[in-house]
Amino acid sequence: MQRPFQRGRLAAALCLAFTTTAAAAAWPERPITLVVPYTPGGPTDIVARVVAQGLGDELGQTVLVDNRSGAGGNIGADLVARAAPDGYTLLMATTAHAINMSLFPDLSYDVRKTFAPVSLLTQGPLVVVARPDLPVASPAELIALAKEKPGELTFASSGNGQSTHLSAELFNAKAGTRMTHVPYRGSAPALTDVMGGQADLMFDTMLSAMPYVASGKLKALAVTSAQRSPAAPDVPTLAESGLEGYEALAWNGLLLPAKTPEPVVERLNDAVRAVLDRPEVRKQFAAQGFAATWMSPADFGAFVGDEVEKWADVVKSSGATVN
Template sequence: MPAAQGPWKSTRRQVLAVAAGTALLAALASPALAQANGDDGWPNRPIRMVVPYPAGGSADAVARRFAIKLGESLGQTVVIDNRPGASGNIGTLDVMRARPDGYTLLLNPSAHVINPEISDKSPYRALEDFTPISQVAKGPLVLIVTPSLPVRTPIELAQLAKARPDSITFATSVIGSASHIAEELFNRVANVNILIVPYKGNAPAITDLMGGQVTAMFDPAVTSVPLVKSGKLKALAVTGRTRLASAPEIPTTEETGLKGLEFYTWYGLWAPKGLPEALAARLEKAARQVAGDAAFRQAMRDNGLEPVGSGRKAFADLIRQESALYRSIARQSNIRASAN
């Protein structure tokens, strides 16, 4: 068959020209479109996950397990960056000021929400200055003491504090942490006034507790239970409604006779404010996948925590509820920090 002539030849050239032009426009527009949608090949380099506490503490332990699985889900390395100091504010503000490009994240415990509720000069607000991605895990605290302390229950600790008030001190990871709130609650419900000594994280606090520089502490199970099982510390009770599956021998505070001390800590994933919707959605999906990972779930439960993997809306709703709770506790217990 002879080649087509006339109109067909002209139309074919037009079609080819239009197709080529369309392809060129698409190629030129795709980077801008991807950037506008918050996707530009993300993640194409390692992601930094800031933990505003020292290595070896409970937040660090959760973050390292979570980072490995998050990296597997995203197909990119997630690097932990410990930035302790100023009651967690140094690392927290580092993330708050970072570019919202998905390459800087924050793994922070519930102190992230507590701090603004007890400090007159908090430099941030949890929801206003960050993008909440997901609650990662939650769990009760463990009341731990030095092994030589002659007490077996929280009530006996309170009795000893009343008899020898200068001999008992609480360590707390930082002012405004869950351990700090739990210790203030203990003072209130047990009608004692045990001195609370703040540290720059629960790792140095536990070190001093084992060394006898302080007497007692409320600490997440992820760091306290292994030390209890090794005999380096003694557990008096857990603040949950039920016993820990990983340490069922430790009674709840209510079982020991102390009422009104049910309390939990939790860990959440955050990004800087202004994170594009596309990246926030991908991080939320990845966090949910981590929470459903069998190995991660077992690791959390082995350490007294329950994996969560909540969505962004559920996490934001929790933050509002928790903010009101901590504000009420701070008011009732007269907890106030002029600065952090």
Template sequence: MLSLVRSSISCLLLATVSAIGMAGAAQAAYPEKPISIVVPYSPGGTNDVVARLLARKLGEQMAQTVIVENKVGASGNIGADTVARSTPDGYTLVLVTMGHSIHPSMYKNLRYDITKDLAPIARLSSGPMLVMVNPDLPVRNFAELVAMAKSKPGELNYASAGNGSSTHLATELIDHQAGIKMVHIPYGGSAPAMVDVIAGNAQVVLDLMFSALPQVQSGKLRAVGITSKLRSPLLPDVPTIAESNVPGLEGFDAEVWNGLMAPAGTPKPIIDRLNAELKTALADPEIKQRLDAQGFPANWSTPSDFGALIKADIARWAEVVKVSGARVE
């Protein structure tokens, strides 16, 4: 009887060691097949460009095909939810943005929890938004814009890329901290929002440097402020909001970011491998130059730091949503 027990224990230990060895070997061989990066936004935008640049570089570094798949819908939630439900093996990843840290407060029936169903790999890049006005609006700087909004409460309209978008909530944050009230007009993306401000149907709009810069350089829109702590080298003459000396906006900082996540449960060695590969890719001179030119420079982080950023932003934007009363059903 004793020998039978010993034999059973030995078999169990052997099976356990074998399973651990096989799992380790599988992870060591990673990646053995193409990796898919789901971008939950339309092709051609900032996030899509970042994903495609890195997919090409990661493919070179890891000697494996890296595919970018655009899965658009529900302000980026369909793509994120799809990946959250995928097999946690490192072969299906998702590019998330600051907007995904806003969604838990905006959507009542969100089908995934970004802090539980997805695992952070790395922040990729970050950058400011430009505050722009129609050139016919008689304001030359951000302080004058705030003064006009205070003198005409509810008369200035601001356009956004949509309810719950980063441009929507960043403008609401400005409203709240500056003590003004502009009327929100949501659009189905940043392009139509800027078009209507150019046409004079709205007066104010925030957008990323990538899409905003051509409109400012052509004179179709006037930049009056930038949402980061520091000025952008692409528009060094445009002051930061914090420089405007508007009470309540001292130290204002609202940069947007993007990053890569995997389904929760993805093995740590795979997360760490991807993080290291991304660090190398983002340090590549060509990648850095391309991202700098978009006003969305590389800003790599560790998985833990990226996870902490997501949690901090969820708390920050929840307060803005509460104050503004914004909601997407």
């Protein structure tokens, strides 16, 4: 026979479960905020705005993009980590959030535990771009110049710990060069300074860099994937240019605060799948070197865990630090 306090606890638990289920079934009842932890105009922001528009159509609610840049993506991630787990605050996660697990010593979150995975969105190679007057026309010439002038060549990045930072550090480690890192608060200002000559080169996503290559404001030296990109078939890979085994891919995905009700996660995942299945969305991303890639929440969670391990090895072998 149950005691009164046991019956009370059981009733409270059932009431909470009913309330949570009812709230999840009604979700979304108001606008949703998608936190992008980088400045407007960069590759992650571009992907976020395409996805936000599509999700708004699928869910029948406005999805607002909120740019919260700084600390290599950590400011935006911390904001979402502390948000209510009700499905109304999303994080646009990137490769950097896996990298940051080993690069930053005192993070306020664990990307594998503090968030509920939703789905991968895009993945693709970076492209090595240089200012037009840099006296190199190939990866081999870049390596030669960097060795001739150790520490003098500068590479911009979208921030400490970003894939745009670590991919260049991996290049340094494999090529035996020493280029100097110059972090920015996003890809857009970093590219602007490379075009203006304040920095020599950058490893950036094709989505943001290739339009400037097409206009002649930047020159493309290589891509960081194992195979050439269909978006730039004439640009060689670093691996085929002498850096055997080199590969670095950038990705974007969606995370929610941990303990978000499973029905909310599943409905959002379904909406993401519908958006990424749209031919115009896939075509838009493919033209810029990104593959639209849906995953189940479980698969995306496993993917993030694998990325944390992979980039921890890169951080250790390259000796990369935040500065």
